[in-house]
Amino acid sequence: MKEASVQIDLPAIPASYHIRIGNGLLDDAGPWARGSLDVDTKRVAVISNPTVYGLYGDRTISSLQNAGFETVRCLVGDGETYKNLETVESVLTSLAADEITRSDAVVALGGGVVGDIAGFASAIHLRGVSLLQIPTTLLAMIDSSVGGKTGVNSPAGKNLIGAFHQPKGVLIDIAVLATLDGREVTAGLCEAVKHGAIGGTELLGGLTDLLSARKGRDFAELSEDDRFQELLIEVIARQVEFKANIVTDDEKESSARNDARSRKILNFGHTLAHALESVTGYEYFRHGEAVGYGILFAAELSKNLALCDKIDVQLLNDVVQSVGPLPALTGIDLKEVRKAFTLDKKNLAGSLQMVLLKGIGKPVIVSEQDIPPNVMTRVLEEFLAKWA
Ligand SMILES: NC(=O)c1ccc[n+]([C@@H]2O[C@H](COP(=O)([O-])OP(=O)(O)OC[C@H]3O[C@@H](n4cnc5c(N)ncnc54)[C@H](O)[C@@H]3O)[C@@H](O)[C@H]2O)c1
Numbered sequence: 001m002k003e004a005s006v007q008i009d010l011p012a013i014p015a016s017y018h019i020r021i022g023n024g025l026l027d028d029a030g031p032w033a034r035g036s037l038d039v040d041t042k043r044v045a046v047i048s049n050p051t052v053y054g055l056y057g058d059r060t061i062s063s064l065q066n067a068g069f070e071t072v073r074c075l076v077g078d079g080e081t082y083k084n085l086e087t088v089e090s091v092l093t094s095l096a097a098d099e100i101t102r103s104d105a106v107v108a109l110g111g112g113v114v115g116d117i118a119g120f121a122s123a124i125h126l127r128g129v130s131l132l133q134i135p136t137t138l139l140a141m142i143d144s145s146v147g148g149k150t151g152v153n154s155p156a157g158k159n160l161i162g163a164f165h166q167p168k169g170v171l172i173d174i175a176v177l178a179t180l181d182g183r184e185v186t187a188g189l190c191e192a193v194k195h196g197a198i199g200g201t202e203l204l205g206g207l208t209d210l211l212s213a214r215k216g217r218d219f220a221e222l223s224e225d226d227r228f229q230e231l232l233i234e235v236i237a238r239q240v241e242f243k244a245n246i247v248t249d250d251e252k253e254s255s256a257r258n259d260a261r262s263r264k265i266l267n268f269g270h271t272l273a274h275a276l277e278s279v280t281g282y283e284y285f286r287h288g289e290a291v292g293y294g295i296l297f298a299a300e301l302s303k304n305l306a307l308c309d310k311i312d313v314q315l316l317n318d319v320v321q322s323v324g325p326l327p328a329l330t331g332i333d334l335k336e337v338r339k340a341f342t343l344d345k346k347n348l349a350g351s352l353q354m355v356l357l358k359g360i361g362k363p364v365i366v367s368e369q370d371i372p373p374n375v376m377t378r379v380l381e382e383f384l385a386k387w388a
């Protein structure tokens with residue numbers, strides 16, 4: 001027999017998992033992990049960074065130990081600059097030294113950076129060990145901890161190395177947001193606006209209610225406000241539900257799909273965001289802040305292509321501006337930004353595809369060929385000038 005072909009039918013999502021959201025859940029991490037992992041799981045490796053571990057590591061570890069787990073910890077550097085293969089290699093070395101086996105598990109305790117590194121390491125250590133996510137930034141809660149994308153940056157670009165590896169569970173304790181820096185809160189809220197813009201008026205409305213109740217106060221100040229905390233849980237739950245629905249339907253972001261429910265629509269606002277991050281060396285913007293601008297640019301372009309009404313564009317402007325200040329676009333060069341758009345091209349088979357809007361909740365994927373270059377340049381030029 002020269003050749004044989006065998007078909008393996010895998011369900012879209014290998015296993016379902018729960019996302020638990022509440023206030024003060026961290027102390028329940030142990031029993032929650034017990035309920036989420038296989039019964040014979042003995043050891044868990046908690047992967048975190050010194051900032052988050054210093055704040056929440058001890059509580060997480062004691063809860064896990066009280067639930068009968070042996071624990072080991074592995075700390076990685078704090079920040080996007082550590083999201084690379086070198087860090088993953090150090091995590092893999094540490095998992096091997098700590099004898100984490102296929103029946104053990106990894107717990108990611110931190111923001112999106114820790115989640116992406118720990119997720120990727122758990123996807124490839126011994127070809128895959130169980131993963132639990134305990135996201136500690138707003139962005140990680142509503143976005144990166146859900147959906148199974150894991151990975152790191154490479155010299156060629158952001159998030160270019162990775163794997164799909166779904167967690168066995170996600171535990172969201174909103175109480176940890178009290179220690180989060182204001183800019184990080186703004187960044188997370190921008191990703192929430194992104195979901196609202198493509199998800200629909202109900203999702204966006206929930207977020208605007210939260211922003212009105214917030215009255216510009218920081219999350220620490222609001223930690224005793226029960227009504228606000230309830231609203232926050234509700235908003236996070238709806239956000240996660242939205243992302244989960246999209247991911248369930250198109251787990252691996254099929255390149256063939258271009259419809260309004262494909263996973264690609266979650267990239268709304270990200271063409272300009274990635275370009276802004278790239279031309280500023282990934283240090284000037286928080287990722288979500290760049291997404292804030294990306295949303296406004298995509299909306300403006302949609303309006304200029306007569307896809308989207310100006311009322312919807314104004315609404316998005318109002319919401320983005322109410323999430324908090326964004327760093328100015330001073331000194332950002334148009335040509336550099338246009339060049340950086342080609343980074344997305346690489347990912348999508350030679351053609352830049354932009355997610356635009358036909359209205360709130362009506363995303364549409366438009367190919368670069370269908371956007372007149374002069375319109376793209378004019379809108380971008382005006383946009384950069386407006387926010388400089
Ligand atoms: N995998 C995905 O689907 C996906 C989706 C969106 C974003 N991402 C990735 O997520 C990353 C961004 O994540 P992020 O915005 O969470 O940034 P981050 O992980 O860098 O966290 C931001 C900062 O907040 C600190 N921090 C975290 N939790 C804290 C807390 N509770 N109190 C005080 N400080 C705290 C961190 O130490 C860090 O300094 C990017 O690398 C992005 O590519 C991944």
Ligand SMILES: [Zn+2]
Nearest residue numbers: 191270287291
């Ligand atoms: Zn994003």
